[in-house]
Amino acid sequence: LAKTTQPISMDSYEGQEVNITCSHNNIATNDYITWYQQFPSQGPRFIIQGYKTKVTNEVASLFIPADRKSSTLSLPRVSLSDTAVYYCLVGDNMGRRALTFGSGTRLQVQP
């Protein structure tokens, strides 16, 4: 399984755009990139998934460069409620292998 590296923590202010980058140098051809969000005392929640280029949903955007060795989760105009831990995962969507969660990035949004 491709190993991922993310910053341990990030700070931001309300209304700003936040970009969290994840590196995955050993990503395989069949691997997808997925991001989860976790609030304190809750289980993680799926945010977004992509394979290449750009994916956007109502919550976030995911940017994946052509070499796919990294990806960036973009949260537009964050609010205090976006304070959470964000996990980047990489893995094959076809098989029955489970994914590995790393330590994630702790995002703190200040007023």
Add this chain to the structure above:
Amino acid sequence: DVKVTQSSRYLVKRTGEKVFLECVQDMDHENMFWYRQDPGLGLRLIYFSYDVKMKEKGDIPEGYSVSREKKERFSLILESASTNQTSMYLCASSSQGPYEQYFGPGTRLTVT
């Protein structure tokens, strides 16, 4: 909405006790997972199952076993609880491939 429920939010057990953690999902998902979460270590996969009566070891299976007799239910068993198994335990389920996993609220287990 997918619902994943876990039998207890908080549990206190003594060292050496046999502990059962139950997880039930209501969306007919094929895959189910058990994780533990500890400060600074993120989520670590204990076991997962992609079908009834099937199981596969995750990253940290030692000291744990699992049971999946019905599709909707996945149980985690601590045969003889130890203090280093004090942790938050999270169950999840997904359909077709492990990606969009739906998590339960977690069980905070304390072993004294």
